[in-house]
């Protein structure tokens with residue numbers, strides 16, 4: 001997305017399957033952000049920060065931690081089945097407030113995410 005460069009528009013369930021106990025009846029449009037953390041504790045603490053922002057805004061992202069350190073954040077408005085201004089506000093807050101301890105290899109391959117990194121960019 002142009003004003004949220006780390007987020008992609010897609011369909012719920014395309015990035016990560018939903019648990020079978022709560023399959024979506026339709027497939028709402030959503031925005032998602034995917035990244036690889038340095039390790040499992042880094043991914044977990046990042047999700048805790050995201051969770052606190054969700055609670056503060058009373059708007060809740062789907063939080064996925066897969067393959068030990070891969071994080072997928074999925075946001076859409078359940079009541080509407082699509083993306084609203086509330087979703088964009090949450091995504092902006094996450095990008096501004098959550099500093100991620102990324103996998104160095106992932107960050108090197110995704111320099112556009114540097115402004116959300118907990119580790120300052122090394123001088124060249």
Ligand SMILES: C[C@H](O)[C@H](O)[C@H]1CNC2=NC(N)=NC(=O)C2=N1
Pocket residue numbers: 058059060061075076077078079080
């Ligand atoms: C009552 C409460 O405000 C609603 O259930 C909220 C909670 N968090 C929510 N989060 C998201 N992402 N979509 C919603 O429709 C939604 N609804």
